[in-house]
Amino acid sequence: MYQSKLFSKTRKEAPKDEVSKNAQLLIKGGFINKEMAGVYDYLPLGLIVLNKIKNIVREEMNTLGGEEITMTSLQRKELWEKTDRWDDKKVDIWFKSTLKSGAEVGLGWSHEEPITDMMKNFITSYRSLPIFVYQFQSKLRNELRAKSGIMRGREFLMKDMYSYSVDEKSHQEFYDRAIQSYLKIFDRVGLGRDTILTFASGGSFTKFSHEFQTILDTGEDVIYIDRDKNIAINKEILSDELIKQLGLNKNNLEEVKSVEVGNIFSFGDVKSKQLDLYYKDEQGKPKAVILGSYGIGITRLMGVIVEKFSDEVGIVWPTSISPFAVHLLNIGSSDEAKKITDKIYADLQKNNIEVLCDDRELRPGEKFADSDLIGIPLRVIISDKTITSGNYEIKERRKGKVSLLNISDLLDFIKKYK
Amino acid sequence: MYQSKLFSKTRKEAPKDEVSKNAQLLIKGGFINKEMAGVYDYLPLGLIVLNKIKNIVREEMNTLGGEEITMTSLQRKELWEKTDRWDDKKVDIWFKSTLKSGAEVGLGWSHEEPITDMMKNFITSYRSLPIFVYQFQSKLRNELRAKSGIMRGREFLMKDMYSYSVDEKSHQEFYDRAIQSYLKIFDRVGLGRDTILTFASGGSFTKFSHEFQTILDTGEDVIYIDRDKNIAINKEILSDELIKQLGLNKNNLEEVKSVEVGNIFSFGDVKSKQLDLYYKDEQGKPKAVILGSYGIGITRLMGVIVEKFSDEVGIVWPTSISPFAVHLLNIGSSDEAKKITDKIYADLQKNNIEVLCDDRELRPGEKFADSDLIGIPLRVIISDKTITSGNYEIKERRKGKVSLLNISDLLDFIKKYK
Numbered sequence: 001m002y003q004s005k006l007f008s009k010t011r012k013e014a015p016k017d018e019v020s021k022n023a024q025l026l027i028k029g030g031f032i033n034k035e036m037a038g039v040y041d042y043l044p045l046g047l048i049v050l051n052k053i054k055n056i057v058r059e060e061m062n063t064l065g066g067e068e069i070t071m072t073s074l075q076r077k078e079l080w081e082k083t084d085r086w087d088d089k090k091v092d093i094w095f096k097s098t099l100k101s102g103a104e105v106g107l108g109w110s111h112e113e114p115i116t117d118m119m120k121n122f123i124t125s126y127r128s129l130p131i132f133v134y135q136f137q138s139k140l141r142n143e144l145r146a147k148s149g150i151m152r153g154r155e156f157l158m159k160d161m162y163s164y165s166v167d168e169k170s171h172q173e174f175y176d177r178a179i180q181s182y183l184k185i186f187d188r189v190g191l192g193r194d195t196i197l198t199f200a201s202g203g204s205f206t207k208f209s210h211e212f213q214t215i216l217d218t219g220e221d222v223i224y225i226d227r228d229k230n231i232a233i234n235k236e237i238l239s240d241e242l243i244k245q246l247g248l249n250k251n252n253l254e255e256v257k258s259v260e261v262g263n264i265f266s267f268g269d270v271k272s273k274q275l276d277l278y279y280k281d282e283q284g285k286p287k288a289v290i291l292g293s294y295g296i297g298i299t300r301l302m303g304v305i306v307e308k309f310s311d312e313v314g315i316v317w318p319t320s321i322s323p324f325a326v327h328l329l330n331i332g333s334s335d336e337a338k339k340i341t342d343k344i345y346a347d348l349q350k351n352n353i354e355v356l357c358d359d360r361e362l363r364p365g366e367k368f369a370d371s372d373l374i375g376i377p378l379r380v381i382i383s384d385k386t387i388t389s390g391n392y393e394i395k396e397r398r399k400g401k402v403s404l405l406n407i408s409d410l411l412d413f414i415k416k417y418k
Numbered sequence: 419m420y421q422s423k424l425f426s427k428t429r430k431e432a433p434k435d436e437v438s439k440n441a442q443l444l445i446k447g448g449f450i451n452k453e454m455a456g457v458y459d460y461l462p463l464g465l466i467v468l469n470k471i472k473n474i475v476r477e478e479m480n481t482l483g484g485e486e487i488t489m490t491s492l493q494r495k496e497l498w499e500k501t502d503r504w505d506d507k508k509v510d511i512w513f514k515s516t517l518k519s520g521a522e523v524g525l526g527w528s529h530e531e532p533i534t535d536m537m538k539n540f541i542t543s544y545r546s547l548p549i550f551v552y553q554f555q556s557k558l559r560n561e562l563r564a565k566s567g568i569m570r571g572r573e574f575l576m577k578d579m580y581s582y583s584v585d586e587k588s589h590q591e592f593y594d595r596a597i598q599s600y601l602k603i604f605d606r607v608g609l610g611r612d613t614i615l616t617f618a619s620g621g622s623f624t625k626f627s628h629e630f631q632t633i634l635d636t637g638e639d640v641i642y643i644d645r646d647k648n649i650a651i652n653k654e655i656l657s658d659e660l661i662k663q664l665g666l667n668k669n670n671l672e673e674v675k676s677v678e679v680g681n682i683f684s685f686g687d688v689k690s691k692q693l694d695l696y697y698k699d700e701q702g703k704p705k706a707v708i709l710g711s712y713g714i715g716i717t718r719l720m721g722v723i724v725e726k727f728s729d730e731v732g733i734v735w736p737t738s739i740s741p742f743a744v745h746l747l748n749i750g751s752s753d754e755a756k757k758i759t760d761k762i763y764a765d766l767q768k769n770n771i772e773v774l775c776d777d778r779e780l781r782p783g784e785k786f787a788d789s790d791l792i793g794i795p796l797r798v799i800i801s802d803k804t805i806t807s808g809n810y811e812i813k814e815r816r817k818g819k820v821s822l823l824n825i826s827d828l829l830d831f832i833k834k835y836k
Contacts (some may be wrong), residue, residue: 007485007540007549033536035490036523041536042488067425070460070468072453072573073491074557097513097525099572100562105454107515107525118451118459122425131425138491140557154517155490306426397591 001324003358006030008043010370020294022303023149025315029373031323038146038154040299045374050157053298054136057159060181061176064174066134066161067360073115073140076107079113080081082127083274093141104122107140112267112293115162123289123412125280126166130174133159136298141389150303151259161294165280168268171290175266178294182262183211185296190305190318195261205268208231208237212262214304219259226252261301267291276296315375316397324356326414327376331364332384341382344392344407353414372397378417380410419742421776424448426461427787428679439636441567443733447791456564458717463656463792466536466741468575471716472554474738475577478599482592484552484579489532491558493524497531501692511559518647525558530685530711533580534693541707543698544584552579554716566638568721569677579712584697586686589708593684596712598679603714608723608736610677613679615649616641619743623686626655627825630721637677644670680717694752729750732816733793737836742774744832746796749782750802760802762810762825771832790815796835798828 008030015034018024023040026032042050060070066279080086086096086106095107108114115133122128135266139158146154161178165171179197186195190216198211213223213232222235226248233242234254243250269288272278278286302321319325326348330341341357348355357374358367364383371379381393391404394413405413426448428678434453436442441458444450460468476486498504504524506512513525524759526532533551540546555574564572579596583589597615604613609632616629631641631650640653645664651660651671661668687706690696696704720739727734738741744766748759759775764775774794776785782801789797799811809822810829 009540039490039492043484067462072457074457074573095515097515122427155492
């Protein structure tokens with residue numbers, strides 16, 4: 001793609017009311033635009049990153065046996081009343097509105113209720129189970145404060161998966177597979193090393209839920225990590241009894257700030273009973289379906305990645321979700337420099353390597369600054385000086401390391417870069 | 419894909435309050451689920467169809483030079499007040515809600531206002547223009563009645579594109595290209611022959627807008643078509659004067675019922691002036707940007723296709739947007755029948771032909787009925803009887819025509835089928 005064709009240019013300043021590092025960098029880099037606190041538009045570069053994250057998550061959900069669907073934002077009041085989650089005193093983040101008829105409707109902040117209700121049309125006997133469904137959906141949550149950029153949005157993209165199983169054993173089997181799948185996702189987007197499976201508070205049915213917490217100074221959570229066992233406990237439920245129960249040693253626990261990037265939860269048969277979702281077992285007896293819920297905040301994940309992988313001059317995208325693999329900068333003024341740039345651009349495209357070519361008429365310094373800010377992992381620089389040697393400069397955004405390579409070595413280097 | 423893996427089964431009955439043919443068939447076929455009037459979930463098969471339509475539209479938008487973005491559902495009141503479209507007396511389909519702070523917010527039913535406002539960050543001089551941006555987005559419209567299934571939703575998926583141009587001439591050039599692009603889209607999804615470019619009422623700036631109206635008995639609009647010139651006039655603006663002005667003859671006009679599947683609109687500089695979007699021309703003088711707006715209701719399009727292409731037993735999908743190219747039915751009981759089915763399934767997959775294989779243990783009659791309902795263009799039937807001959811039955815859903823072909827001819831037939 002040619003940068004001159006991109007309407008979304010970099011900006012010198014983020015809006016003054018934007019205090020989060022992730023949104024400041026993403027706005028300045030032209031990835032997102034701020035509508036209001038916690039509400040952001042995704043511009044072409046931002047949408048590419050979002051789609052790359054979605055595709056990684058989608059692949060892993062499909063591997064788990066998930067079937068993709070799309071539920072609606074509009075929610076029926078009577079459904080959420082059945083599970084006692086309609087009242088603003090019980091759930092304080094509802095956006096609600098009113099139909100022309102005067103009937104109240106909600107805007108979806110989660111979807112256990114409608115999906116479980118829908119399943120009554122499809123689950124009859126034990127033969128219908130298990131069922132794993134997931135969706136990517138824009139959720140609305142009426143947050144009192146929204147100061148963390150895209151890490152805590154009033155409107156945000158979430159992947160939510162729901163599992164319907166015949167019994168606790170079959171549920172647990174899937175739940176454990178889902179944990180592995182989630183760890184793989186965080187690994188693939190570049191957060192593997194710093195994302196820890198964390199015990200958190202459960203609900204009416206289970207003692208615990210599991211969170212996936214990424215270590216982050218600007219995170220809103222506090223967790224206690226056992227580095228050897230690679231598990232953690234959320235501060236909310238930390239107790240001597242629990243530490244003992246999990247076979248951990250208090251002295252080995254390290255307190256860190258973190259942000260929740262995923263969360264999985266067993267509802268047992270509570271919600272199925274509330275919503276009347278039963279199946280017939282092999283003896284023809286009605287039994288309540290066992291429900292699990294598995295969430296990943298897709299836009300939040302993008303925000304966390306920016307918070308973690310950035311420096312004083314801009315973003316440093318992990319290769320797997322970078323909008324492009326290569327940023328090709330022509331800073332020369334000669335026809336020859338343009339010719340070489342065009343050739344390398346064509347070579348990269350031929351090799352299916354995604355490339356953003358800065359073909360704009362700007363000073364080299366401006367191009368370098370924009371490139372630092374946008375944060376593509378590899379930068380290839382064509383200058384009038386280097387073309388005579390036949391070796392071209394390639395700079396790694398992460399390490400700052402510069403190499404001079406001929407075209408063939410350049411392509412090899414790019415193909416192998418991770 | 420194996421049908422036994424699909425959680426979304428066909429249903430004998432649609433909900434009693436569902437009066438539209440498109441939603442009845444789509445619910446019975448397991449494509450969608452009804453949340454409330456005008457609000458539908460998309461199940462795996464429905465989502466595949468929706469994504470196929472989206473991909474066709476996306477390809478054409480990209481060919482036009484469009485850049486894809488995603489705006490938000492939450493809308494700022496003050497923005498829509500500037501263009502006098504906030505008041506419920508002016509726009510009667512708003513869903514509105516309230517932030518914790520007490521501030522009112524809207525839920526997006528269109529996006530000219532926020533996109534135009536956002537462009538102030540990116541449009542400076544004539545060099546920034548033209549810009550064409552588009553999105554696929556879930557819109558909310560508080561319709562008084564919603565009885566047309568997915569043809570008129572309270573929550574629905576729309577593709578909206580916006581063009582920003584330096585002057586009327588450059589705008590008109592793009593507008594005309596957009597008309598061609600839209601006609602191509604309707605052609606590609608199978609509605610080409612019956613979708614007519616229609617003159618409709620304009621706004622404060624232009625005399626006309628253009629609608630793309632598909633002839634349909636259950637449509638809510640009435641248009642007057644000139645079959646020779648392949649253009650029409652919406653009843654709303656029909657007059658002797660207009661007929662004359664367009665060089666048409668009253669006696670050649672045919673009155674038909676129709677449904678609007680697309681709509682394009684010139685705002686001129688009206689909205690830019692209201693929202694303060696100016697650029698500097700070559701002389702450095704500020705000028706208001708010329709705005710155009712181009713919509714296609716993606717879910718409506720799917721509904722119209724179902725209304726048009728269906729018969730008394732089910733849907734008849736056009737090949738380009740069918741969830742699968744082939745429905746493979748094993749109605750035999752022998753190991754040999756299963757072996758042949760598996761082989762054909764593998765052969766189809768090897769040839770990148772999308773296939774749904776009905777591997778469920780059901781009576782042939784039930785499989786045929788489901789297959790008729792789901793409406794995949796080609797059905798291959800493997801029975802104990804046919805396997806001895808080495809020729810297999812292939813039935814065209816549209817014409818009902820049956821052929822007996824060996825495996826190699828079968829593959830050729832499927833590859834060529836349109």
